[in-house]
Amino acid sequence: MEVHQVFLMNGGSGETEAMQVQPKVMEVPHVLHMNGGCGETSYAKNSVVQNKIISIAKPIIEEAILDLYCNTLPKSLAIADLGCSSGPNTLLVISEIIDTIHEKCCLLNRPSPEFQVFLNDLPANDFNSVFRSLPAFQDKLRQEKGAHFGPCFISGVPGSFYGRLFPDQSLQFVHSSSSLHWLSQVPPELDISTITPLNKQKIFISKTSPPSVIKAYFEQFQRDFSLFLKSRSEEIVPGGRMVLAFVGRRTADPTSEESCHQWELLAHALNDMVLEGIVEEEKVDSFNAPYYSPSPDELKSEIEKQGSFALDQLEVFEVDWDATNGDDGVSEYVQSGISKLTSGQRVSKTIRAVVESMIGHHFGEEIMDDLFQRYSKIVDQYMSENVCKYANLVISVVRKA
Numbered sequence: 001m002e003v004h005q006v007f008l009m010n011g012g013s014g015e016t017e018a019m020q021v022q023p024k025v026m027e028v029p030h031v032l033h034m035n036g037g038c039g040e041t042s043y044a045k046n047s048v049v050q051n052k053i054i055s056i057a058k059p060i061i062e063e064a065i066l067d068l069y070c071n072t073l074p075k076s077l078a079i080a081d082l083g084c085s086s087g088p089n090t091l092l093v094i095s096e097i098i099d100t101i102h103e104k105c106c107l108l109n110r111p112s113p114e115f116q117v118f119l120n121d122l123p124a125n126d127f128n129s130v131f132r133s134l135p136a137f138q139d140k141l142r143q144e145k146g147a148h149f150g151p152c153f154i155s156g157v158p159g160s161f162y163g164r165l166f167p168d169q170s171l172q173f174v175h176s177s178s179s180l181h182w183l184s185q186v187p188p189e190l191d192i193s194t195i196t197p198l199n200k201q202k203i204f205i206s207k208t209s210p211p212s213v214i215k216a217y218f219e220q221f222q223r224d225f226s227l228f229l230k231s232r233s234e235e236i237v238p239g240g241r242m243v244l245a246f247v248g249r250r251t252a253d254p255t256s257e258e259s260c261h262q263w264e265l266l267a268h269a270l271n272d273m274v275l276e277g278i279v280e281e282e283k284v285d286s287f288n289a290p291y292y293s294p295s296p297d298e299l300k301s302e303i304e305k306q307g308s309f310a311l312d313q314l315e316v317f318e319v320d321w322d323a324t325n326g327d328d329g330v331s332e333y334v335q336s337g338i339s340k341l342t343s344g345q346r347v348s349k350t351i352r353a354v355v356e357s358m359i360g361h362h363f364g365e366e367i368m369d370d371l372f373q374r375y376s377k378i379v380d381q382y383m384s385e386n387v388c389k390y391a392n393l394v395i396s397v398v399r400k401a
């Protein structure tokens with residue numbers, strides 16, 4: 001028995017948890033989390049799309065970290081991954097960064113720097129799974145890289161990246177993937193219960209949403225993204241770098257299909273359940289996703305306005321909704337049985353692993369199986385008639401001196 005892996009106190013707060021009153025307005029930082037553990041509906045088992053996004057952005061991450069290392073040749077390197085979640089992707093980028101630096105050090109015949117790695121996510125993230133995976137990760141690093149490597153110190157940092165997480169000028173490199181499209185809150189204009197809901201029958205921006213809805217979402221994105229940049233500008237040293245990848249859109253139009261269709265189809269499934277009396281209409285009218293997929297111009301404009309970072313690269317790339325489509329890089333998932341599902345079922349599992357915490361909180365956990373079965377059929381139908389891809393934006397920025 002490995003005591004350090006088996007010995008743990010009973011967690012939670014027992015019966016008092018069940019007595020907690022649910023807040024009326026969704027408090028995103030308390031509610032949002034990817035499905036934890038490693039079961040059928042977990043994020044760990046259903047994050048192929050996000051894995052693919054990391055692999056597409058890899059050359060940009062490598063270029064940024066090498067530039068940082070070669071310009072400064074630091075003795076220690078402090079790196080943060082923001083929105084790390086749990087599962088196979090959590091340590092992927094960190095391990096790629098360490099590999100890149102280690103190879104460079106070997107080439108330059110220099111000792112490897114000491115690594116300080118901070119894994120950040122919201123407090124409800126499954127940090128227990130992350131922490132349990134750390135000893136094996138550390139052992140692997142030592143075995144692969146030898147006695148002169150590192151050391152590498154890894155810690156978890158629970159909290160929202162829309163605010164300060166680290167001391168002044170304590171980081172050299174920041175990374176975040178598939179996380180910054182989540183807003184800190186539902187735009188306040190939409191989150192107040194009104195007699196006439198602003199975004200009736202919809203759960204995100206839609207072609208039929210009034211301009212006030214689109215404006216409210218855009219302004220929330222502006223407030224959040226500028227706060228994110230300001231917070232990081234205080235934490236990152238001058239010359240430090242940041243690579244961020246997240247869902248965006250290519251077009252200027254925030255109601256374009258590429259930006260809204262996933263939410264539109266989920267609203268379709270919910271509205272079908274309203275017609276059958278399974279879900280209350282008021283519940284659909286009052287739910288709005290705390291999400292925004294910006295255009296490249298919206299992003300550039302926020303970076304310029306905030307002023308602390310110089311934009312080095314901005315790329316837009318596409319990833320299939322069903323990332324297992326014609327891809328041999330996901331054999332692990334194919335072997336795990338995901339290949340036996342229809343595309344719609346795989347997409348539905350991907351989306352469920354990400355949004356279940358919020359949708360379940362609002363509509364009730366008891367409808368989740370039914371909802372996501374319906375959703376998978378709607379997605380299958382939609383995918384048979386449309387080319388379905390996520391647009392992703394990746395930016396590489398440098399902290400100005």
Ligand SMILES: C[S@@+](CC[C@H](N)C(=O)[O-])C[C@H]1O[C@@H](n2cnc3c(N)ncnc32)[C@H](O)[C@@H]1O
Nearest residue numbers: 050083084085089121122160161177178179182
């Ligand atoms: C889809 S997961 C991405 C996980 C991982 N980076 C990957 O690429 O697979 C998005 C993560 O961002 C986290 N997140 C969302 N908003 C956040 C915030 N304000 N602060 C910190 N983490 C946040 C979520 O809790 C979730 O774990």
